[in-house]
Amino acid sequence: MSPENKICLPQNLAARLASLPRPLVMTNGVFDVLHRGHVSYLNRAAELGGSLLVAMNSDRSGRMLGKGPDRPLNSAEDRAYVLAGLESVDLVTFFDTRTPVDLLQIIRPDIYVKGGDYDMETLEETRVVRSWGGQSVAIPFVDGFSTTALVQRIRQSPAPLRKAAFLDRDGVINKDKGYVYRWEDFEFVPSAIEAMQKLQSAGYALVIVTNQSGLARGYYTEVQYQRLTQSLRQHLAEHGVKVDGVYHCPHHPKGCVPTLAVDCDCRKPKPGLLLQAARELGLSLSNSVMIGDKPSDKAAARAAGVSRVYSVDSDNAEAATENMDSDKHFASLLDCVTDLLINTSREIA
Numbered sequence: 001m002s003p004e005n006k007i008c009l010p011q012n013l014a015a016r017l018a019s020l021p022r023p024l025v026m027t028n029g030v031f032d033v034l035h036r037g038h039v040s041y042l043n044r045a046a047e048l049g050g051s052l053l054v055a056m057n058s059d060r061s062g063r064m065l066g067k068g069p070d071r072p073l074n075s076a077e078d079r080a081y082v083l084a085g086l087e088s089v090d091l092v093t094f095f096d097t098r099t100p101v102d103l104l105q106i107i108r109p110d111i112y113v114k115g116g117d118y119d120m121e122t123l124e125e126t127r128v129v130r131s132w133g134g135q136s137v138a139i140p141f142v143d144g145f146s147t148t149a150l151v152q153r154i155r156q157s158p159a160p161l162r163k164a165a166f167l168d169r170d171g172v173i174n175k176d177k178g179y180v181y182r183w184e185d186f187e188f189v190p191s192a193i194e195a196m197q198k199l200q201s202a203g204y205a206l207v208i209v210t211n212q213s214g215l216a217r218g219y220y221t222e223v224q225y226q227r228l229t230q231s232l233r234q235h236l237a238e239h240g241v242k243v244d245g246v247y248h249c250p251h252h253p254k255g256c257v258p259t260l261a262v263d264c265d266c267r268k269p270k271p272g273l274l275l276q277a278a279r280e281l282g283l284s285l286s287n288s289v290m291i292g293d294k295p296s297d298k299a300a301a302r303a304a305g306v307s308r309v310y311s312v313d314s315d316n317a318e319a320a321t322e323n324m325d326s327d328k329h330f331a332s333l334l335d336c337v338t339d340l341l342i343n344t345s346r347e348i349a
């Protein structure tokens with residue numbers, strides 16, 4: 001049965017209850033973020049009878065339990081759907097009050113089960129269920145599982161930041177023919193893809209950061225740029241390279257497209273593209289590396305706090321005439337990456 005069909009509003013319960021195999025077991029709870037403890041508890045509850053009905057706290061009712069202002073984290077609808085996906089659960093319904101006593105009187109289960117170390121003798125629910133000859137049973141939770149503890153653990157340990165290889169595009173990955181915007185004109189630097197594969201295998205997130213002033217200059221449009229980027233990503237994907245991000249600056253202060261002719265924070269040597277990538281992708285800038293062919297690549301990397309900066313030969317005139325003064329200089333991206341990976345493996349060893 002699909003999960004939707006196991007969810008029933010309280011007003012429609014009568015018809016559904018009649019079709020549930022007896023003895024009918026009922027339990028209740030919030031079941032906010034399901035964990036192993038819940039699944040094992042519900043299995044054991046189901047084994048006590050012929051079918052298991054779970055009465056779930058509505059969002060309002062869940063908030064009354066004082067587990068925190070943001071609990072439950074998942075809406076009643078979503079919690080019910082997940083619960084209903086369990087084989088042990090035959091029907092899920094809701095209650096909007098602090099305790100399920102009113103609902104209990106409508107459902108009249110043969111066995112009422114509560115999870116945890118409850119003294120069932122003192123519970124109102126026990127008195128109610130015994131009034132029609134039913135039983136009341138406590139099933140202790142398996143130790144070591146708790147949604148509250150899980151949520152705390154997730155909040156206290158943010159995902160570790162990844163190291164990234166920031167790669168300039170034109171002149172580093174592909175030959176810099178000047179304002180390339182068509183895939184037909186895009187020509188990879190020899191072994192560039194192999195170099196990217198190696199970086200990826202070594203655990204680097206691959207992030208392309210590229211100045212695209214051709215957009216501000218009106219040489220090509222954002223749509224054309226994105227089309228090329230899509231082709232690039234796809235081509236790399238076909239070679240097993242997953243690019244984590246491609247960030248571009250479309251601006252230039254002397255551009256002719258009014259909206260893009262601005263002095264921005266993202267055109268290298270400004271660090272905007274790298275900072276944005278770090279924020280969005282969860283990157284550790286100090287553990288990252290920048291590989292570029294122009295002084296502006298180095299300046300952007302340094303300003304962003306990237307610790308290692310490498311340069312490669314480019315056929316770009318600007319880059320060739322300026323001394324990039326990076327940590328290390330290489331003839332190609334692959335030479336650069338090979339050296340980088342040998343040295344970092346030594347550092348770790």
Ligand SMILES: [Zn+2]
Pocket residue numbers: 249250251264265266267
């Ligand atoms: Zn910009």
